[in-house]
Amino acid sequence: MDIRSQISMVFHLDKCIGCHTCSIACKNIWTDRKGAEYMWWNNVETKPGTGYPGKWENQDIYKGGWEVTDDGIQLKGAGKPKSLTNIFHNPHMPVIDDYYEPFTYKYLDLIESPAGDDQPTARPISMITGEPMDIKMGPNWDDDLSGSPDYARNDPNLEKLSPAEKEAMFQLERMAFFYLPRICNHCLNPACVASCPSGAIYKRGEDGIVLINQEVCRGWRMCVTACPYKKTYYNWSTGKSEKCILCYPRLEAGEAPACMHSCVGRIRYLGVLLYDADQIESVASAPETDVVNRQLDMILDPFDPDVIASAKSNGVADSTIDAAQKSPAYKFVKEWNLALPLHPEFRTLPMLFYVPPLLPVMASVTKVDNKEQSEKMHPVGKYWPDSWLYDTSTEELFGTIDEARFPLQYMANLFSAGDTAQVGDRLKKLMAVRLHRRQVTVGDVSEKMVKSALDDTGLTPQSADDIYYLTSLAHFNDRFVIPAAHREQAIEMMEFAGDVKGSTGFGFKTGTAKRGA
């Protein structure tokens, strides 16, 4: 066993309202710079949709992630032989138009234009060339556009769906969408690290944050190709690649990352997971639908004395083990088994987990006679010729999950490499918690029905209440359990702190300020 600690994230998609506050917080702190304008280390996508950069999930285009070959897993678009032969021109690089050309507006024209017959306008200006431009695309151009032919219907996750399933998704009455906020997954088997010809990318030992050393990066951009989530970006001004740093300066000060701190829906959770690094290669090479379960098996119980002893012998700090025991990520991912990684089939073993969205999926459409209702209304007022009833109540326990507006297959393509059983399990648990809470707060659901729902999903009323608490009531310190970074120890490894003892603080004034005229 080689126990290491990883700061892991859980995003609860049922709670995401798609406000992009996370993206803006991140942009204002980290990517509001020349050369980084087009980067969104945090972005929020509408699903179904093509995302940012366009169709990033389609690795036939972008060649990201790992693939299984005869010699184990290999990078799809990078790696030693491929990188060496393509080092002066990486043939699978996304272009700026795959993202979007960043723009601003010439606001000064609004107040500085001379008087004229027309209102002045603020023309859009490219933030790359500085010239006036036509805005063609944005980082969330398909926001809320479910059913659109260019975006929703081009979602790469629809590929394995039957034509009937696809059509069902986009029927007017059934149409739905949800939001998928994305940051760097800080993977256990990061393709970006493996692809870097300069060795500039590394996974931090103490917390597993994946970072690009800006002083070592030579701008080969193999990581841009290799990352299947397209979460490393090339800065055209500095000539180096950049990526989400999980706000490590904030983490080291005990603060939550900016995107998580600012999250309006409080969908984001952050905590330590202990995992066995010896298994990384075998798990990443496992058959596609096994990868998720094997990855979850790698994550170990922080209360197990063997695990604790092994972690300590590996240099994991007591404070980190303590944080792992309180970790909301451990509860969602392991204890309740509610969260799944995004696209495990890319085999990078992402450590950002998603609680799949249940969505307001329960609905049946029946023909009813609205004549009586319509007659009551004033003719000038509302007249409702539609005779369809959109019914969100159901008799059957989990029937609606199988008949969800989103086919389970679609969710499975996103979160479990196409295995509907794994996503179905999580959704049923969410449903059972809802039924349980309905019974507690409203009481119009039969006790027997709730019991059978909880039993079916392996939950107890206690654990259902715990899930409810962490989902809906959790405080800041429940959602973010940040281990002490122990920077003082890191500093002491480099220099002797006693050297500066007694040389800072009061008493070093060089002179007294002159007073008077």
Next chain:
Amino acid sequence: MRFLSQCAGLAILSLSAGPPSLMAQQSGEEIFQQKCVACHTLNADRLVGPGLAGVMTRRDRAWVKRFIMRPDLVLGSEDSIAAGLLEEYLVPMPNFGITDAEAEALIAFLGGGGGGAAAGETAAAPDVVEPATEEQILLGQDLFQGKIRFTNGGPTCNSCHDVIHDAVIGGGVLAAELTTVFSRLGGPGVRAIIGSPPFPVMQRAYLNKALTDEEVAALVGFLQQADAEQALHQPRDYGIKLFVAGVAGTVILLGLYSLVWRRRTTGSVNQSIYDRQIKST
């Protein structure tokens, strides 16, 4: 600011106090050693130009002075003496920008009125030089092409000159072609020109970067060999074929690249969307 302007003033002063004022104080002999000896002897021997023994008796004093100061003008005019000399010696004498005072000093040195009697005696016959060794010739070949740099950092010969020689590929065309220079000017002439160039451009190029004696000997050896063996050396001239081959090679290479990288990503995934968008211009 004041410091800067003082520096600039000093620089200008030191520039203006440079060579011209120094030359004004030079004797005729010094000027001769500096500027004339490359091509002229003080006896009757021909070097590049004619030997200058008794020149002041052969020629009119005013003519000599004019020729020393502005040879280009005299040669350009319809002066019959000058035309005859050019026909005989082939190399037109360059204009050295010699001042009136310097010309007087030179004429005095050459025996044109007082103090020049010893002129004939000081003239030394050029040394008999041993033929260059094989190593020297090879060194000269490398020096000519710049494969070995000159010790004092002077520019390589083939920047401006060309020689027909198998070892030399594409010399310069800015200055004279030097294949037959040895038979035209003779060993002493070539050596003198390389050692202290009489031509203004060459003078400027090698200002403070004079060639060492070994380098001069090596270059002379090389030029002598090039001259002697010119019939044996026939570097091929590919003419238009070289250009055509270059273009064909480029086309083949580009074709190969597009074949090897045929699966590369081309264009944007959003191109079909962009194509339908209305553009403002």
